[in-house]
Amino acid sequence: MSEPRLSPRYVPGRRSERFWTDDEKAVLREHYPTGGAKACQARLPNRSITTIFQQAGKLGLSAPKQPEKRTRHEYSPELDERIRAAWPTLKGKGAVAALADTLQVPRWWLTKRATKLHLTMPHKKEPAWTEAENALMRNVPLHDPDRCAKIFREHGFNRSPTAIVVRAKRLDISRRTHETLSARAAAKILGVDDKHVTALCIAGDLVAGRRGSKRLAQQGGDAWAIEPQDLRRYVLDHLKRIDIRKVDKLAFVALIANEAA
Structure with a gap:
């Protein structure tokens, strides 16, 4: 049974709403x-x-500048008593905003004041990253954030998968597995289409594994992982099939040159 589509079916002549008229x-x-x-x-x-x-x-358009309005909201014993009396009764989404409208104060001010009055717990910021954590970032499988979080816990660090992904971006560390090549990267080196490399992998002409990603069947399934030495062996064994005019020359030469490294 085929998997459901992830995107709406194309209708000829129909214009998508995301395009501006x-x-x-x-x-x-x-x-x-x-x-x-x-x-x-x-x-x-x-x-x-x-x-x-x-x-x-x-379009290069600019909105009119709005005059700055800064209002200082002072607290008073009477206002504090109203906050203390109303805060325990707040339930559901939007309750804090509704109370702020009733008291005629901004929502952020009300939340801050409730924290001062010990009616709510202050939001804890993420602790600063240590040098040991930054070093560990370069030795974990960033393509699998859940596994990274588990490794961090094993080393005594409590970091969520999301925090690890964000930190990788800030440190400019790629989450890709550099030891292997994707089908697209291999296709670029060979000067062929992605589907051609996929067909080679399926047929077994090109030795390849899987990355272990969570891609759905509609997205092409788990991504291919091709070892550079396997791609190099394929090139040497099928050199007559390679059209040198179409290959990525720098990447192709680097792949072949590693044979002697």
Whole structure:
């Protein structure tokens, strides 16, 4: 039985809603410089504020500058008593915002004041990363964040999979497994299409394994993992099949040169 589609079926002649029409762009050019994103959204209800901001930026449009309004909200014993009385009764999403509207204070101020009054626990920031953790980042399988988190716990560090992925980005460490090549990387070296390399792997002409990724069947299944020496052996055994005019010359030469390394 075939797997369900991940994307809607293509309909010829149908235009996707994510593309902006000329009429919509005309609305932005007319109203964004004077009324900002809200004025445009009133005329384009199907567009969110975020997408209006993004499209206006692409068009080089600037919204009118808003005057700075800074209001200092002072606390008082009476206000504190109202907060203490109402806070235990808050239930459900939006309850804090509703109380802030009732007290006529910003939501952030109310949350901060509740923390000062010991009505809620303060948000704990992520502890700073140590040199030992940064060094461990370069020795864990970053392509599998769950396994990385387990390794961190085994070393006495409590880091979530998400925190590890974010840290890898900040340290500019690639999460890819550099010891192996993907089908696309191998195809680039050979100067062929990705599907051609996939067919070679399936047929067994090119020795390849799997990365152990969590890709679904609709996404092509688990990604191929090709050892450089196996790709090099394939090239040497089937040199007549390689069209030198189409290969990535630098990568091709580097692959072959490693034979003597």
